[in-house]
Amino acid sequence: MQTVTIKPRKEIKISVEAENISPDKFGGKTEKEIQSLVAWMGNQKTTLGELFSVKVEGSGPAADTKIVLEGDFSRVKRIGEGMTAGLIMINGNVDMHLGAKMSGGKISVKGNVDSWAGREMKGGELIVEGNAAYYLGAGYRGESCGMRGGKITVLGNALDFVGEHMCGGEIFVKGNTGILPGLSNNGGKIVIGGNTSRPGSEMSKGTIIVNGKVDEMMPVFKLEGDEAVDGVTYKKYTGDVIGNGKGLLYVK
Amino acid sequence: MELLIKNGAVFDPVNGIKGDKTDISVKDGKIVNNVSSKATVLDAGGRLVMAGGVDAHSHIAGAKVNVGRMMRPEDSRSGISPRTKITRPCTGYTVPNVYAMGYRYAQMGYTTVFEAAQAIMKARHTHEELEEIPIIDKGALTLFGSNWPTMDFVREKNMDKLAAYVAWGLLASRGFGIKCVNPGGGEMWGFGKNVTGLDDVVPSFDVTPREIIVSLMKVNEMLGLPHSVHLHCNNLGNPGNYKTTLASMELANQVKASKDRQVMHVTHLLFNSWGGTNWGDFESKADEIANFLNNHDNITGDMGQMIFGSATTMTADGPKQYANAKLLHAKWSNGDVELEDASGVVPIYYVKQISVHAIMWAIGLELALLTKDPYKMLLTTDHPNGGPFVNYSEVISLLMSNKKRQEEIKTVHEAVHAKTKLPGLDRELDFSEIAIMTRAGTSKVLGLLDTKGHLGVGADADISIYDIKPDQIDPSVEHAKIKSAFSSAAYTIKGGQVVVKDGQITATPLGRTYWVDAKVPQQHHDEMMKDIVRKFKNYYSIQLANYMVQDEYVSHPQVIKAGAIPVEVN
Numbered sequence: 001m002q003t004v005t006i007k008p009r010k011e012i013k014i015s016v017e018a019e020n021i022s023p024d025k026f027g028g029k030t031e032k033e034i035q036s037l038v039a040w041m042g043n044q045k046t047t048l049g050e051l052f053s054v055k056v057e058g059s060g061p062a063a064d065t066k067i068v069l070e071g072d073f074s075r076v077k078r079i080g081e082g083m084t085a086g087l088i089m090i091n092g093n094v095d096m097h098l099g100a101k102m103s104g105g106k107i108s109v110k111g112n113v114d115s116w117a118g119r120e121m122k123g124g125e126l127i128v129e130g131n132a133a134y135y136l137g138a139g140y141r142g143e144s145c146g147m148r149g150g151k152i153t154v155l156g157n158a159l160d161f162v163g164e165h166m167c168g169g170e171i172f173v174k175g176n177t178g179i180l181p182g183l184s185n186n187g188g189k190i191v192i193g194g195n196t197s198r199p200g201s202e203m204s205k206g207t208i209i210v211n212g213k214v215d216e217m218m219p220v221f222k223l224e225g226d227e228a229v230d231g232v233t234y235k236k237y238t239g240d241v242i243g244n245g246k247g248l249l250y251v252k
Numbered sequence: 253m254e255l256l257i258k259n260g261a262v263f264d265p266v267n268g269i270k271g272d273k274t275d276i277s278v279k280d281g282k283i284v285n286n287v288s289s290k291a292t293v294l295d296a297g298g299r300l301v302m303a304g305g306v307d308a309h310s311h312i313a314g315a316k317v318n319v320g321r322m323m324r325p326e327d328s329r330s331g332i333s334p335r336t337k338i339t340r341p342c343t344g345y346t347v348p349n350v351y352a353m354g355y356r357y358a359q360m361g362y363t364t365v366f367e368a369a370q371a372i373m374k375a376r377h378t379h380e381e382l383e384e385i386p387i388i389d390k391g392a393l394t395l396f397g398s399n400w401p402t403m404d405f406v407r408e409k410n411m412d413k414l415a416a417y418v419a420w421g422l423l424a425s426r427g428f429g430i431k432c433v434n435p436g437g438g439e440m441w442g443f444g445k446n447v448t449g450l451d452d453v454v455p456s457f458d459v460t461p462r463e464i465i466v467s468l469m470k471v472n473e474m475l476g477l478p479h480s481v482h483l484h485c486n487n488l489g490n491p492g493n494y495k496t497t498l499a500s501m502e503l504a505n506q507v508k509a510s511k512d513r514q515v516m517h518v519t520h521l522l523f524n525s526w527g528g529t530n531w532g533d534f535e536s537k538a539d540e541i542a543n544f545l546n547n548h549d550n551i552t553g554d555m556g557q558m559i560f561g562s563a564t565t566m567t568a569d570g571p572k573q574y575a576n577a578k579l580l581h582a583k584w585s586n587g588d589v590e591l592e593d594a595s596g597v598v599p600i601y602y603v604k605q606i607s608v609h610a611i612m613w614a615i616g617l618e619l620a621l622l623t624k625d626p627y628k629m630l631l632t633t634d635h636p637n638g639g640p641f642v643n644y645s646e647v648i649s650l651l652m653s654n655k656k657r658q659e660e661i662k663t664v665h666e667a668v669h670a671k672t673k674l675p676g677l678d679r680e681l682d683f684s685e686i687a688i689m690t691r692a693g694t695s696k697v698l699g700l701l702d703t704k705g706h707l708g709v710g711a712d713a714d715i716s717i718y719d720i721k722p723d724q725i726d727p728s729v730e731h732a733k734i735k736s737a738f739s740s741a742a743y744t745i746k747g748g749q750v751v752v753k754d755g756q757i758t759a760t761p762l763g764r765t766y767w768v769d770a771k772v773p774q775q776h777h778d779e780m781m782k783d784i785v786r787k788f789k790n791y792y793s794i795q796l797a798n799y800m801v802q803d804e805y806v807s808h809p810q811v812i813k814a815g816a817i818p819v820e821v822n
Contacts, residue, residue, distance in 0.1 A: 142583075
C-alpha cells in the first residue's frame, strides 16, 4: 500500500492543470519522482513539487495507491484524469474536470466539485459529498458521448446539464439539479433525489428518474401511464418524440 | 540556389523512369539538365524519389471547411501539436486548422493540393484560408452546377453566354475549373426537394441535370480550360446510384476534348458505385464503373477512399447531407448560398463492423484495383468525407499489398465477401502506379502536367524522398514499412527548397495559388453581364461591386490563360 499526501505550499490563485495527480502516475514512485512531474500554472510550466508538498508512505502499484489531498484545491483542474485504478481522497473543494475520462478506481471528495466532474468517464466511482457545478458526467464541447460507464454520486446539489450526452453508467444526485439534466442522453441512468426542470430533452435512449418536483416539462415526451420502479410509483414518459427517441423519463 | 539530388531510386512514370538511379538537378525552383559544382548535394542513398504529390480533390479551405471546424470542437481535441520555432500550433484530425493543412500535406511529400468546391460568393473566404496555408501550391474549383445563371443559359441553349459566365465566374472566384455538384439538386434543395436522376426537370428553370452537365462540358472545352468538368454525380450516397453514374459518364461521349485530357472527371466514385435498392441489399458495383472506365478514354475518376474512424462529410450536396443527418442522428449544418448551390456538413464515424461501411471501404479499393490504367483512377479520400488525407499512406499500403488487404478483410464485417469482389482481387500496385495515382495522373487530369507531377527538365522542383529502398523491399510483405514511409517523407522539396526533413517541417515558404483567366469575346461578356446585373439587382443580398475576389486576396497568383475556341461536338 502506498499513501501519497499532497498539500499546496501556498494559496493557489492562478489555476493549475494537474492531470498528473493520479494513482497511475504516482504508483511505485518516490517523493522526488512525484515532485518532478509536470504541472501547468496558467501559461507557465512547473512541477508538482514547486506547487505542493509531497509525502509518500510505503510503495505499491497504482491499484494499491491512495492519494490524499489536504488543503484548498479549488483552483486545481484535471485531478485524476484518465485514472484506471487506486483511490484519491480530497478533503476540500476542487476545480474543473475532476476524474475526467477515468476508467477505474475511486475518487472521494468531501467538498464541492466544479464543472465537468466525471466528464466522459468510462468506469470507476466518483463520490462528492458537497455540490457539483455544471456538466456533471457530461461530454466536453461537441462530443457525442459523455459519461460511458461507472458511477457518480453527489450528496448535495448539481447545476445544469447533468449527464449531457451520457451514453452509459449511472449518476445519482441526492439534492436538486439545474435545468436540462440528461440533455441528448443516449444511454445510462440518472437519478435525481430533489427537484429539477426540463429533464431529458433530445433523449434517444437512457433513463432519468426524478423524485422531487419537475418545474417544467419539455413538450417532447409522451405520457405512457403509471409504472413502479423499485416500489415507487412514477408517471412514465418516453421521448424525445421528435427524434423518435426511446428514452425513459420517470416523474412523481 | 542550386541543388543536386544523387543516388535516388527515381520513379517518374511520365519520363519512363522506373526506379533507376537518376540524378536530379535543380536550379531556381525548376528541374534543369545540370548544375554547377557549387550546387548543394543531397545524397538520397538509394531511397525512393518521386515528384511532389499532387492532390486533385480535397476540402482544405473555405466556408464549409470552417463550418466543419465550428461544429466539431471535439475534433480539435485530437492532432494537437504545439508551436515550434518554425511552425504554428496545430489541432484537429478531420478538420485541422488552416496551418496544419499545409504542414501535414508537406510531411507526406505532397506539394500541390486543389480545394474541390467553392461557391463564387464564398470564394473570398476560400482565398483567405488558402493565403494562410503554408508550403503547398493550391487552387480551388468553382461551383457552377446549380447556379441560376448557368441554368438560365442552359435553358436558352446559349453556350456563348454560358462560356462568358464561366469565364467571369472563374475570375470572380479566382477559381481553377468547373465543379458541378449534384447538378440541379442544389437549387431544388431550396424547396426541400432533390433531383433523382439525369432527366428530372428543375422547376422554374426547366432544365435537367443531363443538360447542365453536357452544357458545362461544352463550354469547358470552348474555353480550353486546363482541367475538365469535375463532376459530383446526382444520386450520390443512394443505393443503386451506379446506374445514374454510368448514365452520367456516358454523357462524356457528347463532347470532344480540346486538350490531351479527359472531358469529364467523376469524383469520389466510392460514393457513386452503389448497387442494391436499400441498405439491406446494398452492394458494390465498382466492377461496372471500373469496366466503363476501362472502355472509355475520355473520362477519369478518383477513389474517395473511406478510412475507418472519424470523418466529417462536407459537400455542396445539401439534400444528401440532410438525409445523412437524419439517418445518423448526427449534427447537421445546412448552408444556402443564395443563387449558387447549397451545402451541408455532417460528422460520421465509419465502423468496421457495420456492413454498409465495410462494403464502402471495399468499393474504394475495388475501383483502384479494377481500373486497369492508374491515370484514370486517382488516389483521394475526398478529405474529409471518406477520411482525413493524412491516411493516404494507409491507402497506398493497401493498394500495394494483397496480404494487408486480406488481413484487414478479416477484421471487417463479413458482408465484404458476398457484396464485393475485393477478397478475390490479388492485383498489387507498384511504385510507378502509385506515382501515377498521386502525382502524374493527378497532374494530367488537372492539366498541369507541364510543370507538375514529374521530374523532367522544366518541371517545378517539387520532389519527395521516402525512407524506403525500392530494390530492397517487398511492399506486399513489408506493408507496414510502406505505410510508415509514405506517411512521413524523408525529404520534401518545394520549389527547390527543403521544407521537410525526416518528417519534420524545416521551412514554411508560401506556395502559389493557381487560377484560370479565360477570355471570351467582349460581346458575349457584355450580353451575359446584362443578365448578371439584373440578378444582382433583383435577388442577391450583396452588390455586384462587392462580389469579386480582389487581387489583394491572392498574393502569390499563378495565372493560367485560357480562352474561347470553337468546340467540336460529336
